[in-house]
Amino acid sequence: MELLEIRDVSKIYNRQTVALSNISLNVGEGEFVSIIGPSGAGKSTLLRCINRMIDPSSGAVFFQQNRIDQLPKKKLRQVRTQIGMVFQHYNLVNRLTVFENVLHGRLGYKSTLAGVLGYYDSFERRAAYEILAALGLQEQVFKRCDQLSGGQKQRVGIARALLQRPKMLLCDEPIASLDPSSSKIIMDHLQRISREMKITCLVNLHQVDVAIKYSDRIIGIRNGEVVFDGPPAQITPLIIEQIYGTEAHELILSLETLQPGQKSPVKQSEVAHAAC
Amino acid sequence: MTTVPRKPFDKSQVWLRTVLLLLTGVTLYTLMQLSAPDLDQKLALMADNFRLMFSESHFKHLTLLEGLYGIAITLSLAIQTTLIGALGALMLGLLAARNLAPHWLTSIIKSFVALIRAIPTILWVLIFAVSAGLGSTAAVIGMTFHTVSYLTKSYSESFEEIEPGVIEALRGCGARWWQIVFQAVLPTSLHPILSWTFIRFEINFLNAVAMGAAAGAGGIGFDLFMAGGHYLDFREVGMITYLIIAVSMILESSSIQLKKRLEL
Ligand SMILES: Nc1ncnc2c1ncn2[C@@H]1O[C@H](COP(=O)(O)OP(=O)(O)OP(=O)(O)O)[C@@H](O)[C@H]1O
Ligand SMILES: [Mg+2]
Numbered sequence: 333m334e335l336l337e338i339r340d341v342s343k344i345y346n347r348q349t350v351a352l353s354n355i356s357l358n359v360g361e362g363e364f365v366s367i368i369g370p371s372g373a374g375k376s377t378l379l380r381c382i383n384r385m386i387d388p389s390s391g392a393v394f395f396q397q398n399r400i401d402q403l404p405k406k407k408l409r410q411v412r413t414q415i416g417m418v419f420q421h422y423n424l425v426n427r428l429t430v431f432e433n434v435l436h437g438r439l440g441y442k443s444t445l446a447g448v449l450g451y452y453d454s455f456e457r458r459a460a461y462e463i464l465a466a467l468g469l470q471e472q473v474f475k476r477c478d479q480l481s482g483g484q485k486q487r488v489g490i491a492r493a494l495l496q497r498p499k500m501l502l503c504d505e506p507i508a509s510l511d512p513s514s515s516k517i518i519m520d521h522l523q524r525i526s527r528e529m530k531i532t533c534l535v536n537l538h539q540v541d542v543a544i545k546y547s548d549r550i551i552g553i554r555n556g557e558v559v560f561d562g563p564p565a566q567i568t569p570l571i572i573e574q575i576y577g578t579e580a581h582e583l584i585l586s587l588e589t590l591q592p593g594q595k596s597p598v599k600q601s602e603v604a605h606a607a608c
Numbered sequence: 609m610t611t612v613p614r615k616p617f618d619k620s621q622v623w624l625r626t627v628l629l630l631l632t633g634v635t636l637y638t639l640m641q642l643s644a645p646d647l648d649q650k651l652a653l654m655a656d657n658f659r660l661m662f663s664e665s666h667f668k669h670l671t672l673l674e675g676l677y678g679i680a681i682t683l684s685l686a687i688q689t690t691l692i693g694a695l696g697a698l699m700l701g702l703l704a705a706r707n708l709a710p711h712w713l714t715s716i717i718k719s720f721v722a723l724i725r726a727i728p729t730i731l732w733v734l735i736f737a738v739s740a741g742l743g744s745t746a747a748v749i750g751m752t753f754h755t756v757s758y759l760t761k762s763y764s765e766s767f768e769e770i771e772p773g774v775i776e777a778l779r780g781c782g783a784r785w786w787q788i789v790f791q792a793v794l795p796t797s798l799h800p801i802l803s804w805t806f807i808r809f810e811i812n813f814l815n816a817v818a819m820g821a822a823a824g825a826g827g828i829g830f831d832l833f834m835a836g837g838h839y840l841d842f843r844e845v846g847m848i849t850y851l852i853i854a855v856s857m858i859l860e861s862s863s864i865q866l867k868k869r870l871e872l
């Protein structure tokens with residue numbers, strides 16, 4: 333069985349806004365999947381229906397044989413420890429240190445009291461330090477989070493998610509607030525995480541070129557429906573048009589033709605492929 | 609030539625202006641009605657009393673030590689009511705914050721504390737005096753009551769300021785409610801919570817002075833009442849007022865100092 337199975341999931345907000353309609357997809361272990369689509373397509377809603385930060389209106393979500401949409405609260409908390417989340421705005425507790433924020437990844441495993449008091453054992457503390465070091469943050473461990481740059485904050489967010497020892501990461505536009513070089517660092521880390529640690533990554537992205545470069549598979553969403561699901565090699569201008577609409581396609585193309593000297597992080601062959 | 613389009617008609621603006629105009633009219637009218645045959649004399653007498661109070665202040669029925677003792681009693685009344693009130697308000701504030709508690713509960717608590725707040729502290733003290741008798745007990749209960757409702761509102765509003773994403777992130781880690789409260793909500797809102805508590809402490813100090821005079825709660829307020837109402841000694845009233853002002857200023861500056869320390 334797949335790690336994640338989404339079956340006929342729909343989400344209707346306030347009885348009128350249809351954010352997702354009958355989405356079905358399976359995701360296997362260690363896959364790196366990008367979800368692209370225009371603003372308001374339902375990407376964030378889809379991610380949040382997976383760990384039930386949002387309750388789907390109908391349909392079923394299976395994760396490791398657990399039917400998430402019917403789990404009782406306590407079991408749901410246990411399953412959530414297996415799913416890490418990374419956010420566009422990092423969502424760290426700014427007044428606490430990097431170390432404390434990363435250790436929050438353990439809260440789901442702890443007794444209420446230990447978590448309340450912020451008591452973590454030496455294994456957890458060592459693991460937190462090792463993860464931070466692997467992400468190049470050993471200098472920042474005891475800094476307060478509001479003293480970090482955006483790229484550093486995002487790495488703290490990733491470290492917190494990794495300390496959960498998750499099977500899967502849900503990343504909601506992890507690089508949307510970052511400059512190109514920080515973006516590259518973050519995407520490289522995510523790619524390593526999925527390849528080396530065999531952690532499945534589901535990443536909402538706004539940059540088609542980044543999605544093409546990093547993903548094993550791309551899912552295109554428009555108006556709450558899956559309009560494309562396949563490997564990056566299958567992305568064509570026609571498909572981009574189907575996902576984003578005509579104007580967006582022209583915009584993307586003109587951007588690429590306007591800046592011939594600038595090398596995008598995408599391999600040139602892939603750009604050619606996408607643009608042909 | 610282009611013309612700037614006219615600002616659309618705004619009903620609330622019209623209302624605001626009408627009300628302001630009305631208020632101005634009422635004020636002018638009452639000022640004109642204000643006439644006393646011996647207004648000059650009365651003003652002169654008042655000025656003289658003020659001069660007595662503040663330029664010839666002295667201790668007579670009271671020693672400085674007794675004055676300080678009165679201040680200490682009033683301060684402890686303020687500290688006690690603020691501390692108990694803050695503890696109660698912390699719990700209620702969490703349950704009244706819309707990002708931490710279900711909607712029905714937050715609206716119940718919010719309207720309940722709004723009701724309590726609508727009635728002034730002194731009335732609560734008098735209400736409790738019916739059952740507890742005039743004195744410090746009624747003052748403590750009444751002041752605490754009002755403090756709880758005041759701080760519940762301020763705290764819950766500080767909690768609601770927290771970025772929803774931070775709470776979402778911890779829920780996503782599988783954290784429980786109490787863990788989220790202690791690991792994210794309280795650290796983030798520590799600063800506003802302390803500020804509000806200090807503001808309420810200053811209010812409670814002044815309330816405690818008034819309660820000493822009006823509700824027999826003792827302390828410097830009672831001394832003030834005796835000096836003014838019993839011995840009719842304006843000079844002593846002035847001295848006690850100086851003492852109270854000095855304490856208020858010390859409280860103010862120490863709260864600023866504390867906040868500065870915590871900002872680091
Ligand atoms: N809490 C909510 N209440 C009501 N409607 C919502 C809510 N959240 C999202 N929506 C609506 O659901 C639809 C999908 O929103 P969603 O945030 O999932 O889109 P998205 O693809 O993540 O967009 P973006 O790329 O801008 O982040 C939108 O029409 C949005 O207005
Ligand atoms: Mg989104």
